[in-house]
Amino acid sequence: MALSGLDIFKLLPKTNCGECKLPTCLAFAMKLAGGQAKLEECPHVSDEAKAALADAAAPPIAEVIIGQGAKEFKTGAELVLFRHEKRFVNPTGMAVLISDAMSDDEVKAKVEQADKDAWERVGQHLEVKMLAVKCESGDAGKFKDLLTKVNGMTELALMPMTEDPEVMKAAVEAVGDKNPLLYCATAANLEAMGAIAKEKNLPLVVRGDGLDSLAEVSEKATGMELKNLVLDPGTRNLKETLEALIAIRRGALNSKFKPFGFPTIAFPCEETDDVYFEGALSGIYIAKYADIVVTSEADAWMQYPLQVEIQNIYTDPQKPMAVDAKFYEIGTPGPDSPVLVTTNFSLTYFIVSGEIEASKVDSWLGIVDSEGQSVLTAWAAGKFVPDIIAKFINTSGIADKVNHRKLVIPGYVAQISGELDEELTNWEVLIGPREAADISAYLRNWSAS
Amino acid sequence: MAFEIPKETSESRIREVPLGDGSVKVGGENVLPFYLFEGEMPNRPLIAVEVYDDNPTEWPAAVAEPLKDVLADPVAWAKKAQDEWGADLIALRLKSTDPKGDDNTPEEAAKTAKAVAEAVGIPVMVYGSEDVEKDGEVLKAVAAAGEGKNLILGPALEDNYKTIGAAALGYKHTVAAKTPIDVNLAKQLNILLSNLGVDVGTIVADPTTGALGYGLEYTYSVMERFKIAALRQDDAMTQMPLLADAGIESWKAKEAKAPAADEPQWGDEMKRGVIWEILTATTLLIAGADILLMRHPDAIRTVRKVIDTLIAQ
Numbered sequence A: 001m002a003l004s005g006l007d008i009f010k011l012l013p014k015t016n017c018g019e020c021k022l023p024t025c026l027a028f029a030m031k032l033a034g035g036q037a038k039l040e041e042c043p044h045v046s047d048e049a050k051a052a053l054a055d056a057a058a059p060p061i062a063e064v065i066i067g068q069g070a071k072e073f074k075t076g077a078e079l080v081l082f083r084h085e086k087r088f089v090n091p092t093g094m095a096v097l098i099s100d101a102m103s104d105d106e107v108k109a110k111v112e113q114a115d116k117d118a119w120e121r122v123g124q125h126l127e128v129k130m131l132a133v134k135c136e137s138g139d140a141g142k143f144k145d146l147l148t149k150v151n152g153m154t155e156l157a158l159m160p161m162t163e164d165p166e167v168m169k170a171a172v173e174a175v176g177d178k179n180p181l182l183y184c185a186t187a188a189n190l191e192a193m194g195a196i197a198k199e200k201n202l203p204l205v206v207r208g209d210g211l212d213s214l215a216e217v218s219e220k221a222t223g224m225e226l227k228n229l230v231l232d233p234g235t236r237n238l239k240e241t242l243e244a245l246i247a248i249r250r251g252a253l254n255s256k257f258k259p260f261g262f263p264t265i266a267f268p269c270e271e272t273d274d275v276y277f278e279g280a281l282s283g284i285y286i287a288k289y290a291d292i293v294v295t296s297e298a299d300a301w302m303q304y305p306l307q308v309e310i311q312n313i314y315t316d317p318q319k320p321m322a323v324d325a326k327f328y329e330i331g332t333p334g335p336d337s338p339v340l341v342t343t344n345f346s347l348t349y350f351i352v353s354g355e356i357e358a359s360k361v362d363s364w365l366g367i368v369d370s371e372g373q374s375v376l377t378a379w380a381a382g383k384f385v386p387d388i389i390a391k392f393i394n395t396s397g398i399a400d401k402v403n404h405r406k407l408v409i410p411g412y413v414a415q416i417s418g419e420l421d422e423e424l425t426n427w428e429v430l431i432g433p434r435e436a437a438d439i440s441a442y443l444r445n446w447s448a449s
Numbered sequence B: 001m002a003f004e005i006p007k008e009t010s011e012s013r014i015r016e017v018p019l020g021d022g023s024v025k026v027g028g029e030n031v032l033p034f035y036l037f038e039g040e041m042p043n044r045p046l047i048a049v050e051v052y053d054d055n056p057t058e059w060p061a062a063v064a065e066p067l068k069d070v071l072a073d074p075v076a077w078a079k080k081a082q083d084e085w086g087a088d089l090i091a092l093r094l095k096s097t098d099p100k101g102d103d104n105t106p107e108e109a110a111k112t113a114k115a116v117a118e119a120v121g122i123p124v125m126v127y128g129s130e131d132v133e134k135d136g137e138v139l140k141a142v143a144a145a146g147e148g149k150n151l152i153l154g155p156a157l158e159d160n161y162k163t164i165g166a167a168a169l170g171y172k173h174t175v176a177a178k179t180p181i182d183v184n185l186a187k188q189l190n191i192l193l194s195n196l197g198v199d200v201g202t203i204v205a206d207p208t209t210g211a212l213g214y215g216l217e218y219t220y221s222v223m224e225r226f227k228i229a230a231l232r233q234d235d236a237m238t239q240m241p242l243l244a245d246a247g248i249e250s251w252k253a254k255e256a257k258a259p260a261a262d263e264p265q266w267g268d269e270m271k272r273g274v275i276w277e278i279l280t281a282t283t284l285l286i287a288g289a290d291i292l293l294m295r296h297p298d299a300i301r302t303v304r305k306v307i308d309t310l311i312a313q
Ligand code: SF4
Pocket: A012, A013, A014, A015, A016, A017, A018, A019, A020, A021, A022, A023, A024, A025, A026, A028, A029, A041, A042, A043, A044, A045
């Protein structure tokens, strides 16, 4: 958070010497706060003031990079508490838990599933980001073998989990060149764990036993010049975890509490054995401030819905999501199927295509580029108007795919039908229903002849 | 190093609205959802279990299967919801009155509503088929038949709030006022209803629900903005308890319904649909919903567990 002009003024020499080409230190401070001057222009600033100003300019929550290559991901760097204020920055990274207590078959199945947990949705690529690999045996050799094996099966980022520095050393020997997230440093092992992370400059989770001890470990870790930290408050039930995640985010943003200026991790997998409840916990932590969420279930029925939630929550609130402008086949339309057009606002597309699907009438759905606006807004803004729709129809090639020449437009823009008729001389423009819910009934009565 | 969480307390509250005979209340909180470290939620958020009167036949197996014994019998359905799934409320949806469907008469629908309300000991809300014209007639009949039950009637829209508001006023019911995902439109409808004479203390707001993947983020942010305006700006016209229509909207989503045979990349459809509803409901619960309309017994059980855990002292 930037300092105000007055805050900066307090840090200046207050001599009004004029070397900055401004009459007073206060004037200089004001310009500096407004971004119209540079600190270097005053030759007399103290080192202390420099440090304070640099501090104030630093982002409130650090950004941490985990993994490597195509599967590298960024986490943290969030700036707000509520998504309507400004887009949340780095989507929650989902991780799947495996352990050296699992059978080979189980490990193989989970790794393969997590590896293929990737989907395209509304032009975005969604995927599980990481495997959390837990050492339950306490056996460094066994753990190292598991990590080596897993590393050979997937490019996903890895999070080796052990509190024993000797075991962690073995883990780093196996996968240290893949920028794994080390889990974890605690009050008891920070020195040794911190040293391991520091040697290879690896990201490290610090775990507290509640918020006070988390602040303490985090501060000590920062004192060791560890910068890539992830915070685990150590809570393992919904009520405490939610409260901790809110406290950490608020502490970092509202109180500028440095020890909490890092991304967070949550463990629904360790909070319950009830898989639906685990899904619910994951969903809550995605919405309320967890940057990494570790789950036990790798299957798509769980991970895909969670990815869709992440996509929703991390969407830019100022910029509606848009789908590609083109003709979509809903069902398996043929030459006598209805032809409809609407705008490319993703919600419009989803609702209209959903209703067409529900009608079980195979149809051609034309999506016109309306800069992501809904029908009425786009019409008012001149983005869903006769000449644009006509151009879309004429260049889409739809005329070659259907035998009829009937075009259904949304009922909300009935007023453009006349003009559109003139623009599209070969086509007959039909006014469809205003509400999406009525599409089904409309299509069932539709006929090409 | 001690950390003191920066607290944001509020002098304002969400209005506490009594439902049914008044032993169940909704709202009353002076904090964002479950921020119990800085305030209180005197009443837990409620789960209203959906009951349909039109014997739904096109539902996917994932949700039709666990309900198959009661789908054709709204009274049995409501009882089961109350006795076995721990429903706080019944949300009776009079789909059979839809003019584009069965087009049942308001009188028949009112009979069903009365039978359901008499069969259970928990409050009942009654939604029409969401046909602007017909809902007015239907809810008028329901209001008369349910006199003394303090039902929640809705959805009252900009285009039919007069009929529905008057019916609620005449027979002492509560109103659910529905507007399309916009704080200002909701405030406006609230004002219109109060101009009609409806006590703002008997209104809950339905800000329109986008399910997971289908506009969830809009409803999420509208609910957060509602709560922030209500608590931090003391805006009386945003202090209504909020309602999230999670069941019906979730089960419309293609991803909640599509069989794995058609969409193998989405996994087991029997569980996927349940998670779809759970995520829609819990996300909106965390955003600020005071009443969640829900459908699948496993989703209901799970969200109950979430509320139980979060509300515990
Ligand atoms: S150069 Fe520095 S000390 Fe001199 S007037 Fe400008 S701000 Fe003040």
